[in-house]
Amino acid sequence: MGNEINPLVEFAVHQLHWVLLFMGTVYAFKIRWILKHPAGKDRQAPTGEANQTSKSGAWYSLFSIAMPWTLNSYREKPMMYVQFVIFHICVAMSITMTIVFSYRPVWLSAPATIAVIQVIYAAGFIVGLYRLARRVFSPVMRMISSPDDYFSMALLVVWVGFSFLVIGQAPAFAVAIGQLDASQVASTQLNEIPLIAYYFLTAFFLIYVPFSKISHYIFYPFTRWHFGQTMGHRGIYPLKRIDKMKAR
Amino acid sequence: MGKTRSYKAQKVVDLMKAKTKSRQIMLSLESCVKCGQCIDQCHYVLANPDDPTFAPPYKADKLRKFFKAHEDWTGKVIPWWVGARSIYTDEELEELKDVVFGKCTGCRRCSLVCPMGVDMATFNGMARNLLYSVGIMPEGVWAVAKDQWEIGNQMGVLKEDYLDTLEWMEEELQSKHNDPSIKIPIDKKGADIMYTINPREAKYDPRSIADAAEIFHFAGADWCMPSEGWDMTNFGLFVGDPSLGAAASSRLYTAAQELGVNKVVISECGHGYRSTKCEGPNWAKMDLDFPMESSVITMLDYIKQGKIKVDKSKNSEKVTYHDSCNFARSCGMTEEPREVLSLVCSDIQEMYPNRQWNYCCTGGGGAMSMSEYAPMRLKSAKIKAEQLRATGAKIVVTSCHNCVDGLTDLIKHYNLDMKVTQLVNLVANALVVPASKMPKVMKEVSMPLAGKKILVIDDEPDVRIFLTKIFKENGCEVFEAPDANQGMRIIRDKNPDLVSLDMILPHKTGEKLYWELRKDEKYKKLPVVIVSGYTKIDDPKIDFDAFLEDKGIPAPQGFVEKPIHPDVLIETISGVLLEKV
Numbered sequence: 001m002g003n004e005i006n007p008l009v010e011f012a013v014h015q016l017h018w019v020l021l022f023m024g025t026v027y028a029f030k031i032r033w034i035l036k037h038p039a040g041k042d043r044q045a046p047t048g049e050a051n052q053t054s055k056s057g058a059w060y061s062l063f064s065i066a067m068p069w070t071l072n073s074y075r076e077k078p079m080m081y082v083q084f085v086i087f088h089i090c091v092a093m094s095i096t097m098t099i100v101f102s103y104r105p106v107w108l109s110a111p112a113t114i115a116v117i118q119v120i121y122a123a124g125f126i127v128g129l130y131r132l133a134r135r136v137f138s139p140v141m142r143m144i145s146s147p148d149d150y151f152s153m154a155l156l157v158v159w160v161g162f163s164f165l166v167i168g169q170a171p172a173f174a175v176a177i178g179q180l181d182a183s184q185v186a187s188t189q190l191n192e193i194p195l196i197a198y199y200f201l202t203a204f205f206l207i208y209v210p211f212s213k214i215s216h217y218i219f220y221p222f223t224r225w226h227f228g229q230t231m232g233h234r235g236i237y238p239l240k241r242i243d244k245m246k247a248r
Numbered sequence: 249m250g251k252t253r254s255y256k257a258q259k260v261v262d263l264m265k266a267k268t269k270s271r272q273i274m275l276s277l278e279s280c281v282k283c284g285q286c287i288d289q290c291h292y293v294l295a296n297p298d299d300p301t302f303a304p305p306y307k308a309d310k311l312r313k314f315f316k317a318h319e320d321w322t323g324k325v326i327p328w329w330v331g332a333r334s335i336y337t338d339e340e341l342e343e344l345k346d347v348v349f350g351k352c353t354g355c356r357r358c359s360l361v362c363p364m365g366v367d368m369a370t371f372n373g374m375a376r377n378l379l380y381s382v383g384i385m386p387e388g389v390w391a392v393a394k395d396q397w398e399i400g401n402q403m404g405v406l407k408e409d410y411l412d413t414l415e416w417m418e419e420e421l422q423s424k425h426n427d428p429s430i431k432i433p434i435d436k437k438g439a440d441i442m443y444t445i446n447p448r449e450a451k452y453d454p455r456s457i458a459d460a461a462e463i464f465h466f467a468g469a470d471w472c473m474p475s476e477g478w479d480m481t482n483f484g485l486f487v488g489d490p491s492l493g494a495a496a497s498s499r500l501y502t503a504a505q506e507l508g509v510n511k512v513v514i515s516e517c518g519h520g521y522r523s524t525k526c527e528g529p530n531w532a533k534m535d536l537d538f539p540m541e542s543s544v545i546t547m548l549d550y551i552k553q554g555k556i557k558v559d560k561s562k563n564s565e566k567v568t569y570h571d572s573c574n575f576a577r578s579c580g581m582t583e584e585p586r587e588v589l590s591l592v593c594s595d596i597q598e599m600y601p602n603r604q605w606n607y608c609c610t611g612g613g614g615a616m617s618m619s620e621y622a623p624m625r626l627k628s629a630k631i632k633a634e635q636l637r638a639t640g641a642k643i644v645v646t647s648c649h650n651c652v653d654g655l656t657d658l659i660k661h662y663n664l665d666m667k668v669t670q671l672v673n674l675v676a677n678a679l680v681v682p683a684s685k686m687p688k689v690m691k692e693v694s695m696p697l698a699g700k701k702i703l704v705i706d707d708e709p710d711v712r713i714f715l716t717k718i719f720k721e722n723g724c725e726v727f728e729a730p731d732a733n734q735g736m737r738i739i740r741d742k743n744p745d746l747v748s749l750d751m752i753l754p755h756k757t758g759e760k761l762y763w764e765l766r767k768d769e770k771y772k773k774l775p776v777v778i779v780s781g782y783t784k785i786d787d788p789k790i791d792f793d794a795f796l797e798d799k800g801i802p803a804p805q806g807f808v809e810k811p812i813h814p815d816v817l818i819e820t821i822s823g824v825l826l827e828k829v
Contacts, residue, residue, distance in 0.1 A: 037271035043529035045539060048580050065363050072605045073285040073361040080285070084363075134284075140300040144282045144309050146331030148322075211322050213330075216364065219279040224365035226272045234526055235580030239604060 005176050006192045012199030013102045019206045020099075026210035030218055039226060048235020057232010061224045070239055083127040090124025091156060093117065094163045098202050101170060106179040108170035121164035128157035152212045159205055162198040169195060253336045256382040260335060261318060263381055267374050268319055276371050277315045279364045280305060286358035286368070291607045292351055295628040302628075304358040307347050308368050311375045338384075345384050348375040350621040353613035354486075355573040360604055377488030385487065388617035393483045396496055401479035403447035404781075409811050413450045414473060416815075417458040421465070425681070432461045435507060436472035442509040443473050443543070444480040444500055444524070446517045446649045451811045452714035453649075459676035460515060463547060466679060467555040471513075477503030480514045481649075482523030486614030490531045497528030504538055512540040516670045518572030518648035519612070522579055542581060544647055547675050548588050557680040558592050566595040567674075568641035570655060571606040572648030585647050588671050592678040597639045607632050609646070611654020619707050619754055622730070629658035636664055644668050657709045660728070696822045698723030703744040705735035705761070706779070707753050711810070715748055715779070718814045719821075732756035736764070739771060746825060749804070751780040751792065759795050766801040775824045779817070781810030 046053065060070075068074035074081040097117070100107055108114065132153045135141045173195075174180035175188045182188045209215055231237035253261070268274050282305050287293055292302040300306055309331070316323030316332035323332030335341060354369040362368070379385055380393070395404035411434065418432040433439065443464070449456045464471045477499040484493025504512050514521050525540045550556045569589055575581040582603040589596055599606070610629040615621065636644055636659070644655055644666055655668045702724045704715045712728045719726045727742055729735035732753050739747065747765075751758040758778065765771045778792070796803055805824040808817050 034271065034275065037269055037274045039271040040530070042526075043533075043535055044526045045536075047525070052580065061365055071285075071361050071363065072357075072601070073289055074363075084283075138284070140287055140303045140306060141282070141284055143300050144284075144303070144305045146329065148330045149282055213281055216279060216281045219275055220364060222271070223275040223279040226275060227359075227365035227367055230272075231580075234578065236577065236604065240580070240583060241603060244598070244603070 005190070006196060008196050009190075009192060009199060012196065012203060015203065016098070016102055016199075019203045023206045023210055027215070027218055030210065030215070034219070034222055042230060042233050044234070046233050046235075048232075049240070051238065052232055052235045054229045054233040057230070057237035058225045058228035060238040061228020061231060062221060064224070064228075069242060083130065086120070086123045087127045087131065090120055090127070090160055093120060094124075094160055097163060097167065098206075101166070101173065104179070105170045105174035105177065108167065109174050109180055109185065114167055114170060117167050118164055121160055121167065125157060125160050125164060128153065128160060132157060148212050152214050155205060155208070156214070159201055162194060162201055165194045166198045251336050253334075254338050254341075256338055256341055256384070257335045259382050260341065260378045261314075263378050264315065265318060267378065268315060272367065273371050273374055274319070276366045276368070277312050278320065280308060280312060280362075280366050281364060282309075283363065285363055286361055289357050289361045291355075291357075291610065291631045292628045295630045301347075302351055304352075304368055307352055308366070308371070310344055310347050311371060341379060341382070341384050344375065345379050345386070346621075348372050348379065349386050349389065349614075349618060350624060353573070353608050353610065353615050355608035355612055356577040357573070357605070357608065360577055373485070373488035375488070376486070377490075380487040380489055386618040386620055388619055389483075389487060389614055392614070392617050393487055393489075393492060396479075396483045396492060400476070400496075400499055401447040402481050402483050402496075403451050403811075405447045405450050405811055407475065409813075410447075410450050410478065411475060412813070413454050414457065416813075417454050417461060421458055421461055430461070430465050432457070433472040435475050436470075438508050439470050439472040440510045441469055441471040441513050441546075442504050442507055442511070443471055443513050443515065444478050444520075445473070445515045446481050446520055447479050448481075448649045448653075448710060449515065452710050453652075454814075456515065456670060456672055459672045460543060462676050462679065463550065463556060463672070466681065467550040469550075469555075472507065472509070474500075474503040474507060477501075480520040480524045481517060482520065482528065483614065484531060485519050485523045485527060493523065493527060493531035494533070497524060498532040498534065500524060501528070501532060501534055501536060509538065511538060513543050513546050514540060515543050516647040516649070516672055518574030518579075519650060521581070522574040526579060542575075542584075542647070544581065544585050544588055544671055547671065548584055548591075551588070551591050551675075556675075557682075558675065558678040559680050560592050560594045560678060562678045563593040563674050564595060565642040566597055566640060567593045567643040567645050568597045568599045568636070568639040569602075570599065570609060570636075570644050570646040570651055571603055572646055572651045573606075573608050573612050575647055576604050576606060581647070585645075585671060588675065589645060592671075592674045593645075597641050599635055599639050599641075601635075607635055609648070609651040609654035610658060611650050616650060616653045616657075616709060619730075625654075626658060626661045629654075629661065633658050633662035633664060636666060637662075642666060645671060645674060647671055653709050653713065656713050695723035697818070697825065699725070700746065700825055701725045701727070701742060701744040702746050702748060702821070703727045703729065703735060703738050703742070704748045705729045705732065705753065705758070706748070706750040707731060708750075711750070711779075711812075714812065715817070718817060722818055730754075732758065732761040735761060739765075739774070744774075746775040746777065746805075746821060748777050748779050748808075748821075751778060759792060762804065763795075763799055763801060766799075775806075776804040777806035777808060777820060777824060778804050779808045779810065779812065 064070045068081045135145050169190055171185035172188050172190045175182050175185055176190060228237055286304045290304050296302050313331055313333040314335050316330060317327055317334040322330045352372050354372050356369040359367045359369050392402045396402040414432045421430045422428050482493055482496040484496055514524050521542050529536055551558055610625050610632055615625050652668050659666050702719050704712050706712050707730050716726045727738045729738050749758045762776060765774055806820040808820050
């Protein structure tokens with residue numbers, strides 16, 4: 001038998017799919033807008049080695065983010081790459097957790113799973129704070145930042161913080177919605193304040209994201225694909241002889 | 249009521265809306281997350297660490313704000329929140345000019361490190377085009393673009409001068425090898441190769457044409473040079489103007505089609521290669537049925553196929569290779585030049601970073617024609633200078649004419665003990681001429697100017713390099729000055745035997761300096777030869793004769809008109825100095 005759930009939490013959980021639908025609709029418009037712009041055609045004869053084609057260049061470009069040795073900035077500063085990975089894994093996990101926590105909290109109820117996720121959230125939270133501080137204190141970053149840049153970053157940091165707090169309640173929530181027996185968990189007590197805050201924050205986050213810089217991941221595949229197509233067609237991607245380039 | 253916008257600003261807004269219809273440009277403007285990864289990849293930033301306005305995202309943001317204000321949903325509704333801002337005044341356009349022309353060479357180093365794939369160089373080009381369309385650009389850029397529109401090449405070389413230069417080089421080669429059969433064929437119908445060059449070669453570096461001709465001759469190539477459409481450079485790339493790009497490149501393509509050649513070979517020039525081979529067909533909207541290749545590939549093939557023999561011991565000084573941005577980052581040409589280098593040089597030192605991660609020579613993107621930004625360019629060249637110095641090489645080789653000028657300028661500025669050359673010069677120098685074709689009589693070289701001290705005052709680095717080379721070849725000691733004030737200092741310090749003086753100089757004109765010299769008791773007899781391309785026909789304000797009459801001072805000892813023919817120059821200078829003796 002489950003616990004009583006605060007009606008506010010219940011309301012938030014049951015409205016989540018509408019919020020997701022809203023986000024999806026805005027994204028659909030965004031993608032339509034991108035596709036309305038015609039892509040330029042490259043008339044030059046293909047150049048480069050056999051493995052350097054428009055297609056191979058596009059795929060290489062798309063996945064170059066997973067190959068930090070192909071991006072000189074990350075090659076020179078590997079810690080920047082480490083924090084980039086941690087932060088993005090953390091954000092992706094938070095989004096996934098929103099859905100899993102709401103509909104299948106039982107999957108998150110094992111203490112080991114919770115511990116691992118909390119470690120990632122903690123690391124992501126620290127990285128987020130560092131990134132926010134860098135944006136505030138570095139003169140260049142400050143000059144190029146808009147209110148949206150600060151707000152988006154702060155929002156993510158706070159949201160990840162709440163995710164850290166809430167994940168621990170997955171077993172109790174699973175009991176509350178009847179997916180787990182109370183005897184299988186150490187505590188069935190739901191701490192409702194962070195849970196309510198988390199859900200409303202999540203709802204706000206999902207509504208805000210399509211209008212903010214956080215939506216860059218919608219542009220990412222298009223931008224990298226087209227850039228890679230050109231670079232592949234002209235014999236630049238995949239990069240040759242990276243081994244001989246050396247960082248400075 | 250909205251803010252009023254100047255006519256030019258309105259025009260730029262309208263044009264921007266049309267330009268950003270391209271998906272690639274729109275995505276590059278929309279995708280930046282301002283992560284800052286590109287910041288310290290730019291040589292301007294590294295050389296000016298305390299000035300955040302050099303950072304690529306800051307520079308890009310100047311245009312991005314403007315784009316967002318007109319094209320992005322959020323930028324239209326909540327501009328202050330997303331940092332969107334339109335352009336209203338001509339002063340703002342001038343400010344944008346200093347960013348897109350003066351603080352970016354479009355080297356694409358930042359584009360290649362951007363995790364999002366934002367191609368800043370491409371939209372920087374677009375921004376240049378917007379400004380160019382309303383007449384806002386550095387004066388030098390305007391002059392070059394005008395020459396390319398009007399005369400058909402970016403240095404305003406007249407057809408007769410170009411053909412004269414080819415004839416002169418042909419005679420030099422015939423004389424060098426004592427072989428009248430060596431030719432530089434012009435407009436040969438059905439030839440296998442049409443060789444195209446940078447007008448800088450015809451105007452300032454004709455030896456490179458001779459070197460290429462020598463290579464073609466000994467390789468037994470069926471080749472020619474066209475009398476029209478021979479300029480493979482394209483200022484359309486530097487001003488981001490597809491119309492100029494199309495006009496210039498289609499001239500070359502039409503020449504190739506009319507001659508019915510099998511292949512176009514492009515001499516060593518980074519932006520020329522990119523413009524002709526990559527961007528040109530897009531600008532001209534032409535699907536071409538003949539291949540185009542860099543002369544680097546042609547030379548490599550000749551050596552590999554045994555068509556020419558080379559001896560690497562002839563180039564024994566330590567060399568390093570500088571990857572031109574357009575060659576490496578926009579065309580993927582990184583290994584072929586190194587292969588050629590390894591075949592013709594015996595001591596090679598790699599420079600780091602290299603290939604696609606190499607630093608710009610700082611003369612790219614048309615920077616050499618923007619004299620107003622020269623001090624900033626040279627300051628930012630510190631990074632390149634350090635990179636060059638670390639190699640310990642005596643010669644830096646590059647396959648780009650812009651790089652030759654950019655590197656030569658910074659080498660002088662930073663007092664590096666190096667010189668710049670191209671692969672074609674090294675290959676020609678390493679050529680092993682078959683015994684049957686050895687010259688029978690060596691030409692005797694006389695040096696009437698040996699030991700003379702000559703000061704060259706000219707604001708164009710190209711001209712200074714060219715004149716210096718000619719004077720040095722004739723045994724002179726040469727000093728250079730980019731303006732009249734520095735020239736005056738050198739006159740006082742070094743006491744030259746003759747001054748080669750340009751008329752159009754920044755800050756103080758050549759005629760003013762001439763007047764000052766003639767007023768000065770100590771220098772009133774110092775021989776001065778005016779070397780200038782401007783006459784009162786070009787600009788009625790420049791009427792030197794009237795100036796002399798007005799000031800009551802004697803005419804200079806000589807005049808040499810640009811484009812400069814070395815024989816005429818040496819003849820004039822020798823005449824002046826020998827007369828003085």
